[in-house]
Amino acid sequence: MLPANEKWFSEVHKDAGSAWSLAVETRLAHETTDYQTIEIYKTRDWGNLMVIDGFVMLTTRDNFLYHEMLTHPALFSHPAPKRVLIIGGGDCGTLSEVLKHRSVEQCTQVEIDEMVTRLAEKHFPELCERNDDPRAELLFDDGLAHIKQLDPGSMDLIIVDSTDPIGPAEGLFGPGFVVDCYRALADGGILVQQSESPLLHKDLIAGIRENMTKAGFTDIKTLGFPQPCYPSGWWSATQARKNATIEAAEPQRFVASGIQTRYFNPDVHRGALATQL
Amino acid sequence: MLPANEKWFSEVHKDAGSAWSLAVETRLAHETTDYQTIEIYKTRDWGNLMVIDGFVMLTTRDNFLYHEMLTHPALFSHPAPKRVLIIGGGDCGTLSEVLKHRSVEQCTQVEIDEMVTRLAEKHFPELCERNDDPRAELLFDDGLAHIKQLDPGSMDLIIVDSTDPIGPAEGLFGPGFVVDCYRALADGGILVQQSESPLLHKDLIAGIRENMTKAGFTDIKTLGFPQPCYPSGWWSATQARKNATIEAAEPQRFVASGIQTRYFNPDVHRGALATQL
Helix, strand or coil: CCCCCCEEEEEEEHHHCEEEEEEEEEEEEEEECCCCEEEEEEECCCCEEEEECCEEEEECCCHHHHHHHHHHHHHHHCCCCCEEEEEECCCCHHHHHHCCCCCCCEEEEEECCHHHHHHHHHHCHHHCCCCCCCCEEEEECCHHHHHHCCCCCCEEEEEEECCCCCHHHHHHHCHHHHHHHHHHEEEEEEEEEECCCCCCCHHHHHHHHHHHHHHCCCEEEEEEEECCCCHHHEEEEEEEECCCCCCCCCHHHHHHHCCCCCCCCHHHHHHHHCCCC | CCCCCCEEEEEEEHHHCEEEEEEEEEEEEEEECCCCEEEEEEECCCCEEEEECCEEEEECCCHHHHHHHHHHHHHHHCCCCCEEEEEECCCCHHHHHHCCCCCCCEEEEEECCHHHHHHHHHHCHHHCCCCCCCCEEEEECCHHHHHHCCCCCCEEEEEEECCCCCHHHHHHHCHHHHHHHHHHEEEEEEEEEECCCCCCCHHHHHHHHHHHHHHCCCEEEEEEEECCCCHHHEEEEEEEECCCCCCCCCHHHHHHHCCCCCCCCHHHHHHHHCCCC
């Protein structure tokens, strides 16, 4: 039993037999769109909390871990990423980290539900500070359709910053989408897919990796990192590179970039690449 | 609200405004000793669960992370650890990992509460399989007193595998104990202290590091790692070395050791050493 002197938001991880709860003070927003139900809570100790269809998406306090690890490892593994595509990522935290890289000439975010971004602008403004960057393009469209109409070889990085593989994001975990990503990537390009927990979702990770192998990617790595607000607190991103291997960031390049991080650095990158499955 | 169709064990992290819950089937043991109250539950999906005074100590499913990261980094940073002392650690998981190292000639575990070990033998037998190793010595005594009567310079490693810094373990986080550890360690010796969450307990970690500096240790590192069953799911061990620096494991030595791990490896070690505070 959780103590009744606090209000709690709880996410139950049904298949894992566990649950995570945050003490909340008020609900700041509650919107039902064509795609999903989005809630924003003010928590007691974690800043604001975004919930979609009952699942925790992010909190102010700990989202830096996920957003740094979904982006910087891939951006530093690629020699000069210029054209970046984000599928999902409506809270704009991934976009914000990508735009820290001076090599990036264009970063397009394709989020299906505009309301996610409108609520992030209001309740997670620190993640949206770079939305006016001239290199940023915010589209509100279906990522599955968007990827099909891209020119072959036109992208250096594709980052799939999706919700769980149920509901609107289900297709983003299917083999057809991965084939479309492969086609859209240039040689040396990298696909990054959020891939759930290395402790709880081994089968899902194996399926993602199998799709990547079948699509033709030559090197595949699953990078683990802590992420308190997601089931088990241990999360992962799986990367696949087209016709090249995935290497950890060069320390000199990281220092020269001037990019400030709270979790990512070249040694953490190397450790994440060595995650055992 | 957690769904009423399951029985839940919940640990509320009061200062963090969060809680973690596991679906449990039955309570297997409930013992009150001179020191604390110990419970063992059978969970639905995490194997067995040990709880002391309401705080989660370990589960069958995820304890490998903590036990590997409290031991192997220090054992591989030391050139040839022979004499190892564990303070606390009554579940014997730390002892079990230490004894995987062939260089170790003696490993003494000083647990204040014998009941912890008796319950571990019954409900976590896989952690106790090496308790009959002739190099293992299990004492049930006060770690604070034990350390004072050691010969100066007689230990290569001291691993403090304690409960939280309240109750019986409070003294293990005090400056006097760290001074006693420094005295008991040989040159090049390493003190390892479980040091809570890098996200939630920054002040505690700073205090541990300050005690180590004041005691005379010349290199201090805080290693982060995922640990689902502890608050935030992101945990740490802080190491301090006497008159030497702390370096990551050499890959050749790790391979030659033949030690099988599920999380630790030399690159993960290097990543953990680069944890930003």
